[in-house]
Amino acid sequence: MTLTVDTATPAGDGILRRQRIRESAARTYARSFPIVPVRAHGMTVEGADGRRYLDCLSGAGTLALGHNHPVVLDAIRRTLDSGAPLHLLDLATAEKDDFTTALFESLPREFAERARVHFCGPAGTDAVEAALKLTQTATGRRGALAFTGAYHGMTAGALAVTGSVAVKEPLPGGGEVTRLPYPYPYRCPFGVGGERGAELSAAYTERLLDDPSGGVVPPAAMILEAVQGEGGVVPAPDGWLRAMRRITAERRIPLIVDEVQTGVGRTGAMWAVEHSGILPDAMVLSKAIGGSLPLAVVVYREEYDGWRPGAHTGTFRGNTLAMAAGAATLRYVAANGLVERAALAGARMAARLDGLKGRLPVIGDVRGRGLMLGVELVDPAGEPDGCGALPADPALAVRVREACLERGLIVELGGRHDAVLRLLPPLTITDEQVEAVLDRLADAIEHAARAAA
Structure with a gap:
């Protein structure tokens, strides 16, 4: 209708x-x-x-x-009036340096202290692709662990770890993805609801990974959302997130948290991972970090930085206006x-x-x-x-x-x-x-x- x-x-x-x-x-x-x-x-x-x-x-x-917002418009006008180049691929600029500083200042301190950032194509889906490629390179593995109800984007790798059948059906193949049950108290995948459903989700994940006949080859990464957005605004319980961090750390599986929609204060913390206190191995960021303009990055632990030059590149990785607007937004959110x-x-x-x-x-x-x-x-x-x-x-x-x-x-x-x-x-x-x-x-x-x- x-x-x-x-x-x-x-x-x-x-x-x-x-x-x-x-x-x-x-x-x-x-x-x-x-x-x-x-x-x-x-x-x-x-x-x-x-x-x-x-x-x-x-x-x-x-x-x-x-x-x-005036702070965003002022940042854009200042950048335009300065004569700064608006497009420079991935060259170093004062605007990029300032954005990176503002971004790292906003991240959990222990994570930011040993982090690297990769500027991606202007949409979050490309940052998901980059994060998956990063962990595949670092681990030498191919598969991924993802969750029911997930949404990570519309490009091939991001779509493979997305849960929605409707958007996946027309496409051939879905990649080597093992789908795990995301805790959803109202429509619990185990039929029990509440905290018990989250406990069963964690137990199922752990036992599946340790079962030599479970059919799961050691994966390159686990990717999840701390609050599923497109999946119906379903927050992950903090205890369950801590369990996922423990399970992946013990098995040396990189943990990627997709903060494309939850970041920059949206959930009542600057980053949604802060509610549970977990430190992921990689965070996928987009949307609000560009201050309304297109910008996407993946921030990750420096020990995973095993890429060769050009391993994940793109023409529009250096959006000067978005970096200026994004830095202004990050600082305004924190200061106000x-x-x-x-x-x-x-x-x-x-x-x-x-x-x-x-x-x-x-x-x-x-x-x-x-x-x-x-x-x-x-x-x-x-x-x-x-x-x-x-x-x-x-x-x-x-x-x-x-x-x-x-x-x-x-x-x-x-x-x-x-x-x-x-x-x-x-x-x-x-x-x-x-x-x-x-x-x-x-x-x-x-x-x-x-x-x-």
């Missing part, structure tokens, strides 16, 4: 029409939000029709400071308490959503960490599974998303059945905006639920 929004202006109508004609069938967000943004500031996006929207998508988590702000605002939103769950049976689960929240919508008339989870209701989720847009709220879907409303507001969200988002969301869910009854 597609919502048709009257853009009210010939220009807006024409742009949408030409997009439908010219762009590929693979476009996604444009199908969910048929609007033509013309201006944006902070959390507010204005369309060509003059309507304003509160943006709870934030470029899929890219816009830590929201749209066109936005990590703590994300934790407090996220807890406030989660508490109210939990209250909403108590009176709206179509809300099956509310979860997340910091300003990375998910609301799973279900069919209350359906048959619960062994853990009490009701069937997902993706059709209702689509109607809620449309109702949100009608009310001036941009919210996207995710999760195993595309039935999870995902909230990724900027870290700069105000208390008034928190209330406005929750009011509009609650009204949209009630409206869509009534219409479905």
Whole structure:
């Protein structure tokens, strides 16, 4: 079901029409939000029709400071006015040196002290490719351990370790990947839920790797997300993450943590690994580190730096403007308490959503960490599974998303059945905006639920 929004202006109508004609069938967000943004500031996006929207998508988590934040614009203008070269492959520049300094200052100290950084192509998926290639080079092995529900990107290696069957089905082969159960309390892969499900996941992983007839050849790496984003905003329990670190360390398997969406304060810590205290062997970073511009890196322990020159290269590894904007963003987040702000605002939103769950049976689960929240919508008339989870209701989720847009709220879907409303507001969200988002969301869910009854 597609919502048709009257853009009210010939220009807006024409742009949408030409997009439908010219762009590929693979476009996604444009199908969910048929609007033509013309201006944006902070959390507010204005369309060509003059309507304003509160943006709870934030470029899929890219816009830590929201749209066109002054500190980002100032960094870009200063760089442009300085005459600095905007493209220099991987040559050393003052902007790259400053970004690297800001990045290392933001990382867990013990990790940063013995780390190297590799600048990748401008998307997170290339950084995943680089991390996998790095560990394959260092270990001499080929396979990887990955998890159900994972999302790591759309290029071949990243897609192989991604969990979604829908995006993998059209492609030949999936690489040498062993799929492991990710703890998901609401829809527990072991049918028990809660802490016990996480314990069983860790026990299963350990025993599988040690079983000489388990069919798993020693892998080059394990890759995981501390909070699965596209997989439905499922946070990994801290104890489970510590278990994964112990299991991989004892077996000399490099641990890669994908922080593309969770980084730069999103979860209420600068980096999501800090909640559990683990130190991975490699971290994949993108999205918010570029201050709204394309930038991706992999940071890793220096002993893994066994690459030959040109082993993983690309034309657009030196985005000067993104480095300037990214350094400014990293320092602004740290200096202005936005990590703590994300934790407090996220807890406030989660508490109210939990209250909403108590009176709206179509809300099956509310979860997340910091300003990375998910609301799973279900069919209350359906048959619960062994853990009490009701069937997902993706059709209702689509109607809620449309109702949100009608009310001036941009919210996207995710999760195993595309039935999870995902909230990724900027870290700069105000208390008034928190209330406005929750009011509009609650009204949209009630409206869509009534219409479905």
